[in-house]
Amino acid sequence: MSLHADVSATFTADGAESFHVDAEIEVERGESLVILGPSGSGKTLLLETVAGFHPHDGPVTLDGERVSDTSPEKRDFGFVFQDYALFPHMTVRENVDFGSRYHDDTRDGEELLAELGVAALTDRYPPTLSGGEQQRVALARALAVRPEVILLDEPLAALDVPTRQSLRDDLADVLADATAVYVTHNRTTARALADRIVIMNDGQVVQSGTPEEIFHRPKSPMVARFTGSNVVDLDDAPSLRSALDVGGDDVVTIRPESVALGDDGDVRGTVERVVREDATNRVTVSIDRTSVEAFAERAPAVGDEVWLTLSENDIHVCRRTAPRA
Amino acid sequence: MATSTETRFSLDGVGRVSLAVAFVALQALAFAAAYTIGRPTWYAFFMIGSTAVTAYVLRRDSFVVAAATMGSILMVALGLPLFMFVARQQPSIVVEKALSSDVHRMLYLGIYGPLLAAIVSLLFGIPLAHLFSEGFAGQQLVESLVDLPLVVPHSVAGIIILFGFGSGGAFPNVSVLGSMIGMVLAMTFVSAPYAVNATREAFESIDDRLEYASRIHGASRWDTFRRVTAPLAVRGMVTGGVLAWARAVSEFGAVAVVAYSVSFFYPPAGGEVTAQHAPVFVYGTYLQGGLAESGAVAFILLAVSALIFLIIRYLTSGSSTTGGVV
Numbered sequence: 126m127s128l129h130a131d132v133s134a135t136f137t138a139d140g141a142e143s144f145h146v147d148a149e150i151e152v153e154r155g156e157s158l159v160i161l162g163p164s165g166s167g168k169t170l171l172l173e174t175v176a177g178f179h180p181h182d183g184p185v186t187l188d189g190e191r192v193s194d195t196s197p198e199k200r201d202f203g204f205v206f207q208d209y210a211l212f213p214h215m216t217v218r219e220n221v222d223f224g225s226r227y228h229d230d231t232r233d234g235e236e237l238l239a240e241l242g243v244a245a246l247t248d249r250y251p252p253t254l255s256g257g258e259q260q261r262v263a264l265a266r267a268l269a270v271r272p273e274v275i276l277l278d279e280p281l282a283a284l285d286v287p288t289r290q291s292l293r294d295d296l297a298d299v300l301a302d303a304t305a306v307y308v309t310h311n312r313t314t315a316r317a318l319a320d321r322i323v324i325m326n327d328g329q330v331v332q333s334g335t336p337e338e339i340f341h342r343p344k345s346p347m348v349a350r351f352t353g354s355n356v357v358d359l360d361d362a363p364s365l366r367s368a369l370d371v372g373g374d375d376v377v378t379i380r381p382e383s384v385a386l387g388d389d390g391d392v393r394g395t396v397e398r399v400v401r402e403d404a405t406n407r408v409t410v411s412i413d414r415t416s417v418e419a420f421a422e423r424a425p426a427v428g429d430e431v432w433l434t435l436s437e438n439d440i441h442v443c444r445r446t447a448p449r450a
Numbered sequence: 451m452a453t454s455t456e457t458r459f460s461l462d463g464v465g466r467v468s469l470a471v472a473f474v475a476l477q478a479l480a481f482a483a484a485y486t487i488g489r490p491t492w493y494a495f496f497m498i499g500s501t502a503v504t505a506y507v508l509r510r511d512s513f514v515v516a517a518a519t520m521g522s523i524l525m526v527a528l529g530l531p532l533f534m535f536v537a538r539q540q541p542s543i544v545v546e547k548a549l550s551s552d553v554h555r556m557l558y559l560g561i562y563g564p565l566l567a568a569i570v571s572l573l574f575g576i577p578l579a580h581l582f583s584e585g586f587a588g589q590q591l592v593e594s595l596v597d598l599p600l601v602v603p604h605s606v607a608g609i610i611i612l613f614g615f616g617s618g619g620a621f622p623n624v625s626v627l628g629s630m631i632g633m634v635l636a637m638t639f640v641s642a643p644y645a646v647n648a649t650r651e652a653f654e655s656i657d658d659r660l661e662y663a664s665r666i667h668g669a670s671r672w673d674t675f676r677r678v679t680a681p682l683a684v685r686g687m688v689t690g691g692v693l694a695w696a697r698a699v700s701e702f703g704a705v706a707v708v709a710y711s712v713s714f715f716y717p718p719a720g721g722e723v724t725a726q727h728a729p730v731f732v733y734g735t736y737l738q739g740g741l742a743e744s745g746a747v748a749f750i751l752l753a754v755s756a757l758i759f760l761i762i763r764y765l766t767s768g769s770s771t772t773g774g775v776v
Contacts, residue, residue: 178662197665204666210659214681223677227668270667 162325203267211251257288383439384419390432560728564698567637571645583653608707633709637698644693652686
């Protein structure tokens with residue numbers, strides 16, 4: 126089932142300025158759409174609005190059928206929340222079976238729990254479970270009602286790194302054939318799970334596309350920075366401008382993994398900082414009045430002169446100001 | 451916070467309970483001794499001193515010792531009159547009053563009337579509290595109206611009820627003066643804020659996402675309230691009900707104005723009897739029989755109220771719907 130939403134909603138909180146969400150998303154049947162954006166960009170509010178938790182203008186349609194005026198319980202969505210939102214007064218089994226009385230076609234709760242590796246927890250109460258266990262139960266609860274679309278709001282954000290990686294792998298399996306909208310601020314998760322990505326900022330979609338497009342052809346410096354690219358103002362890096370042979374008043378974005386360090390290359394710089402990251406090193410190299418990040422298996426010393434080789438295919442020229450998606 | 455290098459006693463749960471029991475026993479013994487030798491003032495100083503010493507031995511923290519000492523002064527002001535009240539009762543008068551049918555009627559009315567008021571407060575207060583927790587336009591105005599009885603002198607509350615619902619009031623066919631309806635109305639007027647506010651706090655403490663999770667997985671608003679919201683707020687509702695009941699039990703001013711004497715169905719008599727609400731009865735006894743007789747009645751009322759309060763606390767303390775995990 127495909128989902129299309131073009132919603133507009135205003136949110137006010139005590140003592141805060143009102144926040145406006147005005148965004149359009151479209152998810153095809155069996156597709157995983159990831160909404161990626163910084164904290165406070167309105168991702169969660171958009172997801173909750175699509176789910177029907179907040180009043181809004183604009184249509185939400187499922188396979189072309191308008192559900193905007195339908196209450197949340199009739200929209201046929203599943204929802205996995207960041208902080209699990211398991212019912213603390215019900216056992217794991219009762220949580221997973223919660224929706225069974227409202228749906229004709231449901232999945233067996235125990236079978237789901239077994240698939241997600243938490244079959245032994247059926248009689249436990251949520252507050253006695255670890256974060257990873259709670260999120261698996263929450264996922265089982267959402268899947269149990271066989272939702273047409275499953276909505277996930279940063280389900281990995283509250284978990285430690287090993288648990289996050291393990292659950293991300295399981296989510297990749299679960300979402301393989303599902304129609305899903307997944308909200309996250311983590312670009313690694315987005316890359317791992319997305320068929321398509323939309324980038325949100327300040328309540329609006331600023332770019333949408335495949336992961337390849339988003340990560341390698343960002344439309345704005347904001348998207349580039351958020352997806353981990355180097356953003357270089359060529360006015361601050363004349364040597365890079367001449368090396369790349371790019372004219373005009375441009376900003377270029379370069380993926381750090383597309384920058385090679387060596388004894389020879391396109392442009393020379395000085396190593397500013399080296400940070401060890403799992404199996405590699407993230408090296409910051411200053412060039413003229415700016416700096417560029419690269420990955421290197423062998424860490425150079427801070428202060429070393431190094432040459433950078435840039436893969437021209439991975440250099441993207443973009444406008445200084447963000448266009449609307 | 452820096453780790454203290456000073457030696458302090460560290461107590462586990464059992465140790466804490468044992469210490470508390472020992473402390474209470476010591477206080478009881480000290481009061482009994484001071485009272486016996488006719489020097490209850492000495493006990494006041496003993497209580498303050500023993501609290502300060504205990505705080506010092508346990509925590510060795512000047513801030514804690516100061517706080518405990520100041521707190522113990524308030525406890526003396528609250529507790530000493532109560533201890534003296536109990537100690538000075540004359541058993542023969544207490545027994546005589548305990549066997550009096552007037553006192554039985556007073557106790558029945560003093561429990562039954564407030565129970566009705568608490569039920570009414572909860573029945574109509576829970577929906578209002580839920581609306582408060584969600585928020586609505588003009589909420590502050592409605593909240594102020596709900597809280598108004600907290601600041602209005604209760605005799606004034608009684609007058610207001612008579613103007614509103616008494617002769618010439620909004621419901622001419624309803625008799626409130628000297629009736630059970632009037633008494634329950636007066637009690638509800640003064641006790642409803644406690645039921646509403648305690649329940650609202652319980653609703654507000656529930657994460658919105660639990661209700662979202664219920665809705666998105668198929669439950670209607672009614673089912674969400676029944677299956678998620680209400681079970682999670684039940685402790686707050688019980689607390690609100692108990693507070694409302696307790697407030698109604700102790701209500702004097704409004705009830706004295708609206709329903710000084712009340713006719714009601716009294717099961718042991720198999721018919722209508724006339725009696726007074728407990729605080730009104732105690733006041734009447736004080737005017738007619740003096741301190742000793744009114745003290746005996748008050749002692750019985752206090753004992754029954756405390757017993758009911760403890761029973762409710764016992765029934766609700768271990769009965770968490772989460773199996774005791776939250």
